Each structure stands twice: as structure tokens, then as C-alpha cells.
Amino acid sequence: METTLGQNLGDTHHDHGPASGIGRWLFTTNHKDIGTLYLWFSLLMFLTGGTMALLIRAELFQPGLQLVQPEFFNQMTTMHGLIMVFGAVMPAFVGLANWLVPMMIGAPDMALPRMNNWSFWILPFAFAMMISTLFMEGGAPNFGWTFYAPLSTTYAPPSVTFFIFAVHMMGISSIMGAINVIATILNLRAPGMTMMKLPLFVWSWLITAFLLIAVMPVLAGVVTMMLMDIHFGTSFFNAAGGGDPVLFQHVFWFFGHPEVYIMILPAFGIISEIIPTFARKRLFGYASMVYAIASIAILSFLVWAHHMFTVGLPLAGELFFMFATMLIAVPTGVKVFNWVATMFRGSLTFETPMLFALAFVVLFTIGGFSGLMLAIAPADFQYHDTYFVVAHFHYVLVPGAIFSIMAATYFWLPKWTGHMINERMGKIHFWLSFVGVNITFFPMHFVGLAGMPRRIPDYALQFADFNSVASVGAFIFGFSQLLFLYNVIACIRGGARATDRVWEGAHGLEWTLPSPAPYHSFSQPPVVK
């Protein structure tokens, strides 16, 4: 076969299987292959960022400086945050979207398959560049994942330039990925698959993709202004020239807050698929779930300054952002209520995905409530930049976003591989993770309320006990993720044969396909009644 540059590789016929060798993964245009790439990449980043977290927790096991220098500690907190947000959580959700959206809406593939490949393959290069800064002169970025100016401009290490370009690459990747998801959902639905019949995972991704396209360019804008300030003599974030460091925070959080929802809306979608399956009931309040996601997305553009209550905002701003933030509790409450109502009088069973989903509902709600506490501006004056904030966002991101990703993996893995997961091992993984997560993050509420600041390698003696508990929990949680890796590999390599429907209560087009799903999902669209 002719394989010179510019020639089409492989034939143009639709029904062939995957190519062989490494070329399959490098040149693929198949949504399942690309989804797999995203998911493995995300797992690799999760373990990398997790190792950094364990370094942080090891240092914080005791007061005083034991293992690392403060400069390196700062690099670890920064890289941990960046890798987990941009390398682990976001690519995992994009990977799930790639695998599932076409199967769920009855499409043959993603709308723009070549661009889909490009969206993925930018990421390994971007992260290689970002992680390489650890070995550069002056070390990696050390200003926190929020990279506030002037820490990230005037006082930044030279590697900040590479950080900026890495963020640009991630942004390009995310925007193209999101455009693909939107085009697929809007244009490739099977006949009869009307918008209000879409599975909630698809709805949540449609809205997430909109958020991504709206805010990733703003992130590109803010890092560009940083680059200009650092190297080209402008004064965007420098008051000496009439600019304002607070401006950085405004632009960053205009991106950052919707970004937070980018990392949780697909989780809502996943949970809304899993709970009805194992409750063997239809989802309670489908339409209200859709409207709730949309409301949360719209509100996410109006609440950014609640991250900045202590920076010196005008009173009107403090009030506006406080009340707007508290409004978000309403649609979020609708969602939690609907999940609980779905389970009410259902025929519940507790397979591994369901356990993760249930833990999500409970623990994410705890994170939501601590968020509500932080939303109250006068109270936030006390909590700001303490471990209470760390506890809050780790509750929504770890037993929130990460648990939902694990739930999704266990839920759809039989469809992807054709093998059932080992329930026993899945449950062990769940319980170790559940216990580990709570031991790690719950004590952080207490040390935070007692005044322990975040992003500091050393602390006062009175915080010692809770910190050592948190560190023990972190190691339990961290090492039990190796079980997750084992479970996934074991499921790929073998196990009981999965039926097409896989789970007794499962509904949706993806369960009408054979397990494992064929390389090309729906060459001819199914008709949805």
C-alpha cells in the first residue's frame, strides 16, 4: 500500500478494522482509538501528578523541613495542580466523550476525525514541555497552579516562558476537542434522537464544550499578557505603568471558574447515567437536569470574583459575587435531589460503578457545602488561602471528578473490552479509595479552620496531628490507585464475557452494540423512536 506523505493511509472503505502496530495510534481517525489514547494519557498524568502529591504529603507528615527544599515544594504544588487539572481530569473527560458520544447518539464517529487526532497528540508534547521545566535552570514554575502576577511575572523563573507556551498548546487542543464534540452532537445524531432524548452525559458534554470554547481563549489571552509583561516591557499587571496585578486575577478567574465546571459537569452526566442503571428506574426529572446544567454553566460566568474576596474588591462587587455564587447552590441542589429521588424506592444493587457514584453524591455534596461556606464573603475572609480551601476543592475534584471518572471506567469498560470487571477487586479498590480520600481531605477542614495556610512546606506544631493523619490517608489513596491500574489491565486481558447490555438496568444506544463495541460504531445510523 502506498504510504508516502500526503497519501491516504489505508483504504477509504468504511468497514475495516484497526491498522496494526504503532501507526494505528499515531495516525488514527477512529473515535475509540483516540478515546483510548486520551484515557491512557490521563491515567499516566494522574499517576505523575499523584506522585507529586505524595511528595507534598510526605513533606507535610511532620512540621519542619524534612525531605525537600521550600523552592522545590513550591514547584511540586504548582506542577501537581497543573498536571491534575489539565493533564488528568480534562483529558479523561475528553477521552470518555470520544468513546461514548458517538455510540450514545448513533453516529459513525466524531464529526471531524482528523482534527480529533490532532487534539489528542498536541497534549503529550505540551506536557513533555511543561514537565521538562523541572530540569531547567531556575526550576519549574513555582507560583501555584493559579499563577498570580507578579509571582508569575516579575518573580518567575525563566521556565515560565515554556509554561506559557505549554498552556497555549493545551488551549489549542481543548478548543479543537470541544469544537469536535459540539459539531458531533449537533450534527451527527441518529434520526429520531432529538435534543431532549439525548443521554445526560451527552448533554453535559455539549454544555461543557461550550464552556471550553468560551474560556480557553481567555486563558490564552491572560498568559499572552504575562508573556508581554515578562519579555516585552508592557505593564498589564504592573501598577507602575498604570496596570493592575488584580487584573490578572480577574482575567484568570473569568477562565478559572467556568474551568471548575468544565471539570464537574461531565461528572454530573456520568452519575446521571449510572444511578438510574443500578436503581433500575428512569432518571428522575430529566428535563430539570438539563436545565440545571445549563443554569450552572451560565452562572459560572458571573461568579469569578468569589476567588478574590480578600484582594480588595469594591463592596458592591463583594456582594454581587457572593449572592451570584450562592445562587449556584439552587441548580446543584436540584441535581442532588434528582439523584436521590431516582434511587428512592428503586431496586438498588451495589456494583463497583454504583459504589463510586454513591460516594460521588455524598462526598461531592460535602464539597459543595464547604463551597457554600466559602461563598459567604465575610466568612471567606477567615478561610481564604487556608487548608479549608484545599479541603473544599479536593472534595469536589477527587471524590467528585476523579471518582466519577473511575465510576465511568468501571461502568463502560465491559462495553469497551468485552469482559466484565472483577467485582471483588473493584470493590476493594473502591473501599480503599473511599477511606483513603476521607482520611486525607477531611482533616484538612479542621487545620484550615484553625488557620493553617496552604502552599507552605512547614507549619506550626498544633497542626501536626491532623497533618500526619492526612499524609497517611494520602498514601493509602495513592497506592490503592495501583489497584485501579491492575483492574483495568486485568479487564482488558480477560474476564467473564460481557453481554451486549452488560448491566441489567442499562438503557441507551451504546448498550445495543455488541461487547466489545465494533471498531466502527454505527456505519448506518439506528432509528430512535
Place this chain on the structure above:
Amino acid sequence: MSTASYYVPPQSRWPILASIALFLIAFGAGNLINAMSAGTSTGTGWLLFLAGLLLLLSILFGWFRNVVHESMSGMYSEQMDRSFRWGMSWFIFSEVMFFAAFFGTLFYVRNLAVPWLGGEGEKGVSNMLWEGFQAQWPLMTTPDMERFPGPEQIISPWHLPLLNTILLVSSSFTVTIAHKALKLGNRSNIVLWLALTVLLGASFLVFQAYEYFEAYHELGLTLHAGIYGATFFILTGFHGMHVTLGTLMLIIIWLRVLKGHFSPQHHFGFEAVAWYWHFVDVVWVGLFLFVYIL
């Protein structure tokens, strides 16, 4: 809603090569800029950056050539066409948000940051940083004139910027006339009006370059001139880059018209570029209003 089977392209080498190109550009630019700031040799940086750029350009040429071939051999259904339309629309929306970040910056410094520094408003206490600093816009005297010497003069909106507005707005009309001609199948008219559009875009760029030259050499309006210069150059600079890209796109479309690639029914490539051109035009109107006049 899909009915016919949808074209899923076979494996392709373009995306992975494009990722490598993007990496070379980013890594090269990082090396280059750091070397420039540190005053060390910029050779490696330039080499990587230009190699990446060259690679990306040849990839874009090859990738688009693939798409053009596929399109012209009739592999794209109407549904495929809609995917392209959604794709381009959302891409333009992302560009709108990119500019929104800089417009937001401009509004924030004008209406909040600079007045506060001058002692006005609720956070006027920040005046204690530079006592006696007076808020004004355009900001001619910065708080620290040694580090950020403010501009001596600013650009009058009623000379070159007004001319540029006329040029760019009329180019939006000429490209629409060309589109009308395309729908009627009138080749010579398409070629004429599209060429005129390119000419208008190119003359805009020439005048813009002249304006920058004047700003730097006669008005003291530079990137270092405090926040006025910073917002001025980032907004007009990124707009200028987009006009440059748009003009190149128009030239390619013009060449494709000459080669007879478009039919009255089937010409999304043309439309996408026209949409982009209108977007660039609208941004300019915003610039003219908020950067130059007000």
C-alpha cells in the same frame, strides 16, 4: 440528523506531524524569547521556531489539499458540510472570546484600575502608592515615568485609523459582492471583487504598519509606554495578525477561484473565509470605537 453514511477519513499523518510542528514552534519560541531577554545567542531558538513554522505551513498546504481533493471528488455529503459550518462558527466564537479578554482588560484599566490609582472611587486609597498621580485616559503620564515613560502623543483617530476603517468596512462589502457573484456563477466578477478585497486588506496592513512606525518613532507610543501603549498594541497587534491571516486566506481562495474549485452550490471554503473576514472587520469597528475614538 444523519441519514446517509457519513464520510470518516482513513488514517492520516497530518495531525501527528502538525503536533510536532506546533511543539517545535512553541519550544523554539520559548528558547528564542528567553535568549533574547537574557541576551544570549538566539540561534537555536530561531532554528527550531522557523523549522516548526515551515513544517506547519507545508502540513497546512498538504492537509488542506487533501480536504480539497476529497471535497471535489464528491466525498462530502451535506451533513459533512454542516460539520464544517459548525466547526468554523465555533472557531470564530473562540476568537471572539480571545479578543474579549483584551477588550475586558482595556475596560477594566480605563474604568477601574487607573481611576483608583489616581485616588478616585472606592479603591482610591491605592493612590498612596504614587501620591500625586493623576488619573487620565489616554494615560500620558504613568505612575512611574522612569520605568514606563508615557507616550508623548497619541494617534488621532481621524487620519489613518479613519481611512483604515473605510478600507476594512468596504472590504466586507466587496467580499459579499464576490459571494453574490459566486452564487450567480459569474467567474470574472468573483475574480475582480475578491482581488479588490485582497487589495483593501493589504492596504489596511500597509497603513497599519506605517501607523506603528509613526507611533514608535514620532509619538513615543511603545510597548513600554505604560498601560495605554500595552492595551493599544495588544489589541491592534492581534487584530493586525488576524487581518494578515485573513488576507492570506483570501489570496488562497482567490487562487482556488481561478482554478475553478467552487460551484454556485458548493463553496464552503469561500464562505468560511468570508465569515472570518467579517469577524476581523467587526473587531476593527470595536477597536476604532474603543481604542482610537473614545
